[in-house]
Amino acid sequence: xxxxxxxxxxxxxxxxxxxxxxxxxxxxxxxxxxxxxxxxxxxxxxxxxxxxxxxxxxxxxxxxxxxxxxxxxxxxxxxxxxxxxxxxxxxxxxxxxxxxxxxxxxxxxxxxxxxxxxxxxxxxxxxxxxxxxxxxxxxxxxxxxxxxxxxxxxxxxxxxxxxxxxxxxxxxxxxxxxxxxxxxxxxxxxxxxxxxxxxxxxxxxxxxxxxxxxxxxxxxxxx
Amino acid sequence: xxxxxxxxxxxxxxxxxxxxxxxxxxxxxxxxxxxxxxxxxxxxxxxxxxxxxxxxxxxxxxxxxxxxxxxxxxxxxxxxxxxxxxxxxxxxxxxxxxxxxxxxxxxxxxxxxxxxxxxxxxxxxxxxxxxxxxxxxxxxxxxxxxxxxxxxxxxxxxxxxxxxxxxxxxxxxxxxxxxxxxxxxxxxxxxxxxxxxxxxxxxxxxxxxxxxxxxxxxxxxxxxxxxxxxxxxxxxxxxxxxxxxxxxxxxxxxxxxxxxxxxxxxxxxxxxxxxxxxxxxxxxxxxxxxxxxxxxxxxxxxxxxxxx
Numbered sequence: 256x257x258x259x260x261x262x263x264x265x266x267x268x269x270x271x272x273x274x275x276x277x278x279x280x281x282x283x284x285x286x287x288x289x290x291x292x293x294x295x296x297x298x299x300x301x302x303x304x305x306x307x308x309x310x311x312x313x314x315x316x317x318x319x320x321x322x323x324x325x326x327x328x329x330x331x332x333x334x335x336x337x338x339x340x341x342x343x344x345x346x347x348x349x350x351x352x353x354x355x356x357x358x359x360x361x362x363x364x365x366x367x368x369x370x371x372x373x374x375x376x377x378x379x380x381x382x383x384x385x386x387x388x389x390x391x392x393x394x395x396x397x398x399x400x401x402x403x404x405x406x407x408x409x410x411x412x413x414x415x416x417x418x419x420x421x422x423x424x425x426x427x428x429x430x431x432x433x434x435x436x437x438x439x440x441x442x443x444x445x446x447x448x449x450x451x452x453x454x455x456x457x458x459x460x461x462x463x464x465x466x467x468x469x470x471x472x473x474x475x476x477x478x
Numbered sequence: 479x480x481x482x483x484x485x486x487x488x489x490x491x492x493x494x495x496x497x498x499x500x501x502x503x504x505x506x507x508x509x510x511x512x513x514x515x516x517x518x519x520x521x522x523x524x525x526x527x528x529x530x531x532x533x534x535x536x537x538x539x540x541x542x543x544x545x546x547x548x549x550x551x552x553x554x555x556x557x558x559x560x561x562x563x564x565x566x567x568x569x570x571x572x573x574x575x576x577x578x579x580x581x582x583x584x585x586x587x588x589x590x591x592x593x594x595x596x597x598x599x600x601x602x603x604x605x606x607x608x609x610x611x612x613x614x615x616x617x618x619x620x621x622x623x624x625x626x627x628x629x630x631x632x633x634x635x636x637x638x639x640x641x642x643x644x645x646x647x648x649x650x651x652x653x654x655x656x657x658x659x660x661x662x663x664x665x666x667x668x669x670x671x672x673x674x675x676x677x678x679x680x681x682x683x684x685x686x687x688x689x690x691x692x693x694x695x696x697x698x699x700x701x702x703x704x705x706x707x708x709x710x711x712x713x714x715x716x717x718x719x720x721x722x723x724x725x726x727x728x729x730x731x732x733x734x735x736x737x738x739x740x741x742x743x744x745x746x747x748x749x750x751x752x753x754x755x756x757x758x759x760x761x762x763x764x765x766x767x768x769x770x771x772x773x774x775x776x777x778x779x780x781x782x783x784x785x786x
Contacts (some may be wrong), residue, residue, distance in 0.1 A: 295554065304548075304596070324691040328703050356703065359541045360691035361657035365665045374658070383547035395699035403542035407554065411536040413505040437736060441510060444775045446511040455534045457607045460557060466604035467553045 257374055293343035301340055305372070305379045312369045319363035319373050329353040333373055339447045340376070350387045354380040357398040395426045408461065411454035416447055492657040499624065500562045500573045500616070501529040504580035504728075505537050510736075511577070513772025516578055517757035518621060520771060524637060524764045525629055529574065532562050538575075538583040540692065549600065555587035556601050560612035571616040572760055574624055576757075578654040578727035584618040585659055599761025620655050621757070622670045622726060631677040639765035641679025647759065648720035649675060650711065652730045656689055665767040666691065671724060671756055679762040683720045687711050692733045701740070708733045709741045712751050724756040731755060735777050752780045 265285070302308045313334075320332035330352050331339065339348050366376045381400070384390045390397040403419040406413055416438070423430045441447045453466040454460070490680040499522075507515040522529050537543075539554040562571040575581040592614055605612065625634065649671035656668045663670045668689065672682050692711060698702030712734060715723050724733045735753040742749055753777065761771040773780060 305713035324707055325696070325703055356696070356700075358651035358691055358696050358704075359544075360694065362653070362691065364658040372658070378544050378548065382479075382548060385546055396695070397545070398541045399695060399699055400545040403540070404546045404550075407537045407539070407543065412508075413537045413540070415505070415509050422699075437740075440777065443734070444777070446510045446512055446775055451509070454536050456536070456557075459610075460536050460554070462608050463553050463557060463604045464550050465609075466607060467549045467600055468547075 262383065288344070294345040295343050297343045297345040297348075298341050301376070301379060301383070304383065305376055307375075309369060310371050310376060311341060313341070313371055314369060316368060318366045318368065322341060322362040322366045323357075324360060324362065325356050325358060329356050333357075333377075336380075337371070337373070337376070340380075346389075348380060349384050349387065350391070352391070352394075353377075354384060355390065357381075380393055393426050395422060398422055398425050406451075408464070409453075410451045411457045411460050412452055414448060414451040416449075419452060497526075497628065498530065499619070500527040500566065500571045501531045502538075502558060502562070502573050502575045502580060502584065503531060504575065504577040505616065506577055506728035506732075510732050511755075513758060513775040514576060514728055514731070514755045515769065516772040517755055517761045520650075521529065521757045521760045524761070524766065525625075525633065527624075527629065530565075532558060532573070533565060535561060538580040540579040540583060544583070549597070551583070552574070552587045552590055552597065553601055553604060555583045556591065556605060556612060557610060558584060559588060559591075559616045559618075560605055560610040563612050563616040564610065566611075566616065569615065572624075573616055573618050574621050575618055576621050576726070577729075578652055579729065581618060581620050582654040582659070585661070588616075588618055589659070601754055620726075622655075622674065625661060625760075626670050626674060634671075634674065634760070635677040636765045638678055640763055642675070642759065642763050643679050645680045645684050645759075646719055646721045647675045647680045648685040648715040648718065649688055649756070650692075650715075650723050650725045650730060650734070650753075651689050652727050652751060653689065653691055653724070654695075655726065669700045671726065674756065675724060675759065678760060680759070680763075684717065685715060685717050685718055685720070686746070687714050691731045694729060694733075697733045697737055701744075705737050705741050705744060708737060709745055709747075709749075712738070712741070712749055713747075716749065716751055720751065722752045722754055723760070724759055725753060726756050735758050738778065750778055752776065752778045754780055 289403060315334060317334045320326045320334045325334055326332050336348060336351065336353050354377050359374050361374050364372055368375060369424065385397060385401065399422045402418055403413065406418050423434065438447065494779035503515055519529060538553060538558065539551040543551040543554060562573050573584065575584050590611065591601060602612065651668050651671060656663055657665045666689065676682055690711060691707055693704030697708060723734060725734065731753055735755050738749050741747065758771045758773060
């Protein structure tokens with residue numbers, strides 16, 4: 256009887272903007288996580304990679320979120336990212352858009368009263384997300400980062416035109432049409448390099464990159 | 479900082495020898511930021527300062543590589559530091575890095591090698607095995623720092639032939655050379671560029687957004703977010719009556735200037751605000767021709783007022 260009453264309380268569910276049939280099989284989802292579902296190791300991993308443990312001293316004042324120029328587009332504000340990292344919400348932090356939206360402007364870092372290097376923390380989380388391949392696929396920012404790394408490995412230098420071409424091909428090829436106007440304007444102003452410049456010491460550079468990769472044991476090809 | 483003495487011929491003498499710096503262009507100054515390189519070289523030449531480009535430099539890694547791998551990003555930067563030190567035959571090389579991202583990344587590597595022993599060992603070992611050494615003698619400097627603190631505003635004012643009278647300049651510092659390491663200026667209200675522009679005779683626009691983010695690479699990746707940030711900056715500068723925004727970073731310049739058409743479409747506005755490198759404006763005051771300074775590369779032409 257009580258079940259039936261609860262069912263009556265369930266109204267029409269909106270599916271794709273259309274009123275669907277009366278929902279009969281329903282389930283209430285738990286919105287919270289129990290402590291045992293968190294990853295207690297996560298905070299330690301991040302701290303080790305970051306090389307500083309002062310994020311445990313964060314007083315949750317919110318200065319970082321307040322000074323962040325892109326916080327209003329983030330799914331979790333920088334302050335919450337720190338709290339969630341400490342608490343072990345690994346999946347939420349690693350899959351968040353926040354870490355990719357950080358433009359590394361360092362406003363939070365200079366404002367933090369506990370001198371937490373928040374921008375570096377975001378970098379660390381980005382590196383972890385690329386390592387574990389948990390970033391949103393076809394999301395331009397991580398794609399750009401990896402294509403950048405590839406371009407540098409190819410030539411020893413970056414090539415802006417090629418980099419953007421590769422990024423748009425992997426994320427949204429149609430954007431190339433909208434960008435072509437800007438591209439040709441840059442070209443006529445003499446602001447586009449046509450041929451990438453390959454440095455003489457490319458092999459030397461690759462050897463160094465390879466060596467430090469083995470040096471820190473967790474090589475990340477950005478592939 | 480070496481003390482300078484003004485010789486009678488107007489040449490700045492640092493200690494005993496004429497000033498010489500190494501120059502790290504970075505990738506942008508060879509393509510979209512070419513005007514920056516052109517004007518920077520002209521201005522330093524006009525001030526009798528010798529700039530030597532680091533031979534066979536590689537990409538510094540910028541912000542994008544740091545998101546992929548911290549160690550490799552530092553290695554990219556460290557190779558440039560080593561090259562500069564070796565090309566200076568082991569005495570202290572001062573490297574001028576005009577691009578904000580290059581400046582910060584190189585500075586970060588310089589600090590890491592000095593302070594983080596473990597990391598430094600890995601980096602230096604890898605470089606040593608490939609015939610490169612770095613002992614921390616090569617130091618990274620920002621051109622603004624060099625101009626204001628080494629060369630001095632008096633000399634720059636003395637070199638000015640066509641003062642920028644009546645030109646209202648909003649100095650835009652952006653992020654990465656005032657934050658997080660405020661080596662020569664302060665992070666919230668930096669003054670170096672304003673002082674420099676005032677020395678050239680320009681009017682300074684009081685503009686509180688001078689260190690607010692322009693959007694960085696977000697303008698290209700997620701336009702709705704990135705271009706909005708640039709738009710806010712431009713709108714405020716326009717409201718405060720700026721004739722031109724002076725920048726010190728190729729990415730800031732690109733974001734603020736080249737996306738103006740796109741912003742006008744998005745925000746149904748009619749922005750048309752010139753954005754020039756601070757070195758271009760210096761060159762203008764020094765009486766160097768606009769073509770030499772790369773002014774024709776700008777999308778929005780500078781409305782020059784006849785110099786008095």
